[in-house]
Amino acid sequence: MKLINYTLKYLSIALLLVLSVWAVLFYFRMISEIQNSLDDGLENNKMLVIKRVNKDAGIIERSGFSEHNYQIKEISGKHGLSFRDNYRDTLMWTLNDEEMEPFRMLSTVFTIDDKYYEMKIVASTVGEDDLVESLLYGLILLYVAILSSVLLINNLLIRKVWTSFYQLLRNLRAFRLDKDEGIKTTKTEVREFRELNDSLVVLAEHSVNTYRYQKQFIENASHELQTPLAISLNRLELLAEDETLTNHQLDAVGQVMSTLQRLIRLNKSLLLLSKIENRQYGAVEVVSVVQLVKSLINEYDDYAEAKGVEIELIEEAELNYAMNKDLAAILISNLLKNAVIHNYEGGNIIITIKKYSLTISNTGKTVPLNEERIFNRFQKDSKNKNSTGLGLSIVKAITNLYNYQLNYTYSGRHNFTILFKKAF
Amino acid sequence: MKLLLVEDEVDLLEVIKESLEKEFFVVETVGNYADALQKLISYEYDCILLDIMLPDGNGLDLLAKLKQLKKSDNVIIISAKDSVEDKIKGLEMGADDYLVKPFHIAELNARIKSVLRRKFLDGKNTIELANTRIDMDFRQVWIAGVELALNRKEFDILSYLAVNKNRLVNKIALAEQVWGDNIDGADDFEFIYSQIKNLRKKLKENSAEIEVKAVYGIGYKLIIL
Numbered sequence: 001m002k003l004i005n006y007t008l009k010y011l012s013i014a015l016l017l018v019l020s021v022w023a024v025l026f027y028f029r030m031i032s033e034i035q036n037s038l039d040d041g042l043e044n045n046k047m048l049v050i051k052r053v054n055k056d057a058g059i060i061e062r063s064g065f066s067e068h069n070y071q072i073k074e075i076s077g078k079h080g081l082s083f084r085d086n087y088r089d090t091l092m093w094t095l096n097d098e099e100m101e102p103f104r105m106l107s108t109v110f111t112i113d114d115k116y117y118e119m120k121i122v123a124s125t126v127g128e129d130d131l132v133e134s135l136l137y138g139l140i141l142l143y144v145a146i147l148s149s150v151l152l153i154n155n156l157l158i159r160k161v162w163t164s165f166y167q168l169l170r171n172l173r174a175f176r177l178d179k180d181e182g183i184k185t186t187k188t189e190v191r192e193f194r195e196l197n198d199s200l201v202v203l204a205e206h207s208v209n210t211y212r213y214q215k216q217f218i219e220n221a222s223h224e225l226q227t228p229l230a231i232s233l234n235r236l237e238l239l240a241e242d243e244t245l246t247n248h249q250l251d252a253v254g255q256v257m258s259t260l261q262r263l264i265r266l267n268k269s270l271l272l273l274s275k276i277e278n279r280q281y282g283a284v285e286v287v288s289v290v291q292l293v294k295s296l297i298n299e300y301d302d303y304a305e306a307k308g309v310e311i312e313l314i315e316e317a318e319l320n321y322a323m324n325k326d327l328a329a330i331l332i333s334n335l336l337k338n339a340v341i342h343n344y345e346g347g348n349i350i351i352t353i354k355k356y357s358l359t360i361s362n363t364g365k366t367v368p369l370n371e372e373r374i375f376n377r378f379q380k381d382s383k384n385k386n387s388t389g390l391g392l393s394i395v396k397a398i399t400n401l402y403n404y405q406l407n408y409t410y411s412g413r414h415n416f417t418i419l420f421k422k423a424f
Numbered sequence: 425m426k427l428l429l430v431e432d433e434v435d436l437l438e439v440i441k442e443s444l445e446k447e448f449f450v451v452e453t454v455g456n457y458a459d460a461l462q463k464l465i466s467y468e469y470d471c472i473l474l475d476i477m478l479p480d481g482n483g484l485d486l487l488a489k490l491k492q493l494k495k496s497d498n499v500i501i502i503s504a505k506d507s508v509e510d511k512i513k514g515l516e517m518g519a520d521d522y523l524v525k526p527f528h529i530a531e532l533n534a535r536i537k538s539v540l541r542r543k544f545l546d547g548k549n550t551i552e553l554a555n556t557r558i559d560m561d562f563r564q565v566w567i568a569g570v571e572l573a574l575n576r577k578e579f580d581i582l583s584y585l586a587v588n589k590n591r592l593v594n595k596i597a598l599a600e601q602v603w604g605d606n607i608d609g610a611d612d613f614e615f616i617y618s619q620i621k622n623l624r625k626k627l628k629e630n631s632a633e634i635e636v637k638a639v640y641g642i643g644y645k646l647i648i649l
Contacts, residue, residue: 226504230526231435237529238443240642241592247640254641261596264526265608271506283508299604302577306615333606341611391609 004154004162012147023139027132035104038123039087042106045070045121050110053117060117065092070121075109080116083109092122102127164188168197175204177211214278225267233260262388269390273377276327276397287328289319290353296333297351300340308345309362311336317355321420323402331398334391335360335416341387342414350413361415368410375406425540426450428469430460430486431502432479436525440473443529444536446591457481464490471498471539473532474519476510484510487517498539502527528597534587551586554633554648558583567630577602578623581616585636585646595643620644 001009049070053059063072075083085108091100103122110117164186171184183204185197239245240253275281297311304311321328339349339362347363373379375396378389395416399406405419427449431437434455441451452469454460457480464472464486472490476483483501490496496518503510504525511522520539523532541549541560549560555568563579565572574582580602585593595613602619624636637645 222504222506226525227433227436230504231433231439233526234436234439234443234529237592237594238439240594240639241446250639251641257594257642258596261608268506280507296606299607302603302615302619303607303610306612306618329606334609337606337609341609387611388609 004158008147008150008154011150015143015146019139019143023135027135031128031131034126035087038104038125039106042087042104042121042123045123046106046108046119049119049121053110053112057112063119065120065122069123070119072117072119075116075118077114077116080109080111080118083107083116083118085109089125090122094124161188161190164190164193164197168193168200172200177207180204180208182208211278222267222271229260229264229267233257233264236260266388266390269388269394272330273390273394273397276394276401279401281324281327281401284322284324286320286322287325289321289328289332289358290315292328293332293351293353293358296329296336299333300336304340304349307340307343308347309340309343310348312348312350314350314352316353319353319355319358319420321402327398327401331395331418332358332360334395335418338362338391339364339414339416356421357417357419359415359417361413364414366412369408369414371408374408425470426452426468427471427473427536428460428463428467429453429473430455430478430483431473431475432456432477433475440529440532443532447533447536449536455479457483457486460486461489464495465493468495469498470543471500471536473536474499474501476501476503476505476514484513484517487514487519491518498543500535500539502532528594528600530584530588530591530593530597531601533591534584534601537587551583553586553589553646556586556627556632556634558586567627567632570630572626572630572632574623574626577619578626581619581623581636582627582646585644586634589634589646589648592639592645593643598643 049059049072053072060072060074062068063070065071085106087104087106090103090105092103093099094101102125104125106121108119108121110119165188167186168183175183183200185201188194188197236253236257240250240257245253293313297313301311336349336351339360342364343349343362344364349360349362352359352361375392377393379392396406398404399418403421405421407415407417407419409415409417425448427444429437429440429444429451431440431453432455437453437455441453444451452463452467454463457478460474460478474483474486478486483503487496487499487501490499497520499519500521500523501514501519502523502525503514506524514522520542521535523535538560541551551558551560557566559565560583563576565574565579565582581598584598584601595616596608599607599610599613599616602616620636620638627634627636633649635647635649637647639645
């Protein structure tokens with residue numbers, strides 16, 4: 001729900017309550033005002049009539065509601081003495097509306113020549129139900145008018161005020177840590193928005209800097225580690241050339257060398273992972289997965305053959321995807337490498353390429369792998385001392401980068417499937 | 425052949441120098457930008473190995489200077505930075521090759537020799553070892569004038585070992601060269617052996633005066649008989 005509508009929702013409820021309370025108070029106040037004013041008028045009428053009766057007693061005979069708004073009749077003295085003036089509401093038949101209408105009536109007693117007379121004077125008044133009804137209609141009209149004007153103001157005026165906010169939101173959405181230098185903001189008069197703009201600019205700047213430092217750190221770490229690794233490797237290679245070394249010593253040198261190679265590979269893999277996760281692999285081109293798989297099979301066939309593993313390719317469709325070529329090769333070769341390493345002599349690997357998917361299925365251990373954990377870093381088969389434990393994490397990172405889906409299933413064989421997103 | 429090695433890491437400088445001297449190169453070394461610039465202005469080199477991260481400057485700037493001096497041919501960048509942008513930049517600025525640390529000595533030798541062959545053997549990209557001649561461009565091998573048929577991998581192995589003749593080539597370096605970088609995660613490198621076995625047999629049957637020797641636990645070496 002938009003902020004504008006959100007406030008409107010509560011405003012409409014609050015307004016309804018306030019208006020209702022106001023209406024009740026207004027109603028009673030108005031009724032009492034009307035009565036007061038009518039009563040004053042009746043009082044005045046009473047005095048006028050009594051004055052006229054004193055001059056002309058015939059009026060008493062001629063009075064009656066059929067012609068006048070007063071009616072006089074004689075009453076007993078006993079009754080007259082105890083009488084008190086009173087006002088009350090009553091209903092009378094009216095000709096124009098042909099129905100009973102509300103009237104205010106004053107009953108009073110006066111004396112002429114020691115005779116007591118009771119007089120009733122009426123004045124037409126408003127009907128309570130009529131009043132309530134018209135008040136209600138008025139209220140509803142007022143309520144609708146207020147709400148619609150608020151809505152209109154919100155949508156015209158406030159929307160204009162919020163423009164800079166929505167602009168900022170768009171910029172934020174488009175902001176990419178690895179591409180942008182900072183966030184662009186638009187000028188605004190509203191202090192809150194200005195503060196939001198300023199805070200976000202600072203935040204973005206800080207993030208970009210942190211990102212840059214991190215990138216720098218990766219590169220520095222690479223430099224710091226690669227050079228000593230290079231020195232050690234090259235030094236060992238020179239040492240191995242020493243003709244005076246015995247086989248026993250050569251064996252030791254060879255072992256150190258292969259450990260060092262593992263370290264080099266581990267370092268490379270870590271750097272690769274960081275680079276993928278930091279989206280430092282830019283150049284994207286259309287990669288033919290079929291061609292790539294074929295060339296990788298060609299690279300791996302001697303290795304697989306030496307391990308007694310057969311590789312079969314089932315090509316059901318062409319599969320071309322835009323991605324970084326190096327990453328595509330790493331993605332598939334890591335899966336292929338695993339399929340060879342975790343196989344047994346006489347086993348096989350079946351690679352199936354479909355329209356949207358690539359499946360590498362291999363024979364191997366008869367226990368399914370832990371789906372939850374296989375893609376975690378340093379999750380490795382303890383028996384394989386040459387594994388870095390990063391191969392599948394790298395595969396996962398690459399598929400994440402391109403929003404491909406990566407699945408593992410076990411069906412007596414280990415199947416890794418990459419679902420490429422549907423071409424658009 | 426005179427080489428200039430620009431590298432700020434003293435230990436690496438020494439080990440590379442030592443290795444290159446085994447190839448009978450004259451190697452001069454400098455450890456910073458200023459000295460390198462001095463040397464490059466004053467002398468001519470057949471090949472320059474250039475580290476791009478130097479304490480007092482960027483190797484790429486040095487490359488730009490070399491271009492101004494029209495001496496930018498035969499530069500091989502050696503860098504710890506495996507960044508595509510740097511690689512492209514370096515090559516665009518006239519470097520011949522870009523080698524990422526850590527590298528195998530055999531790989532460095534191969535790259536240097538490739539650069540030198542291009543420079544000195546005007547169009548004739550061949551290696552001659554005793555009675556064996558290897559044409560690197562046409563991927564052909566002749567023994568005493570008779571062509572020897574080799575498959576792709578056998579040729580790659582032979583040429584790589586030939587470039588590094590008399591030097592011990594690490595089997596992983598060989599595997600990466602012949603089978604590609606992606607092979608480095610293999611859990612053993614026995615598969616190299618079957619190709620080597622075939623190559624040896626072919627060399628012997630055709631009475632080549634070279635031989636591929638296995639060095640226990642480490643790798644292989646091509647020697648002249």
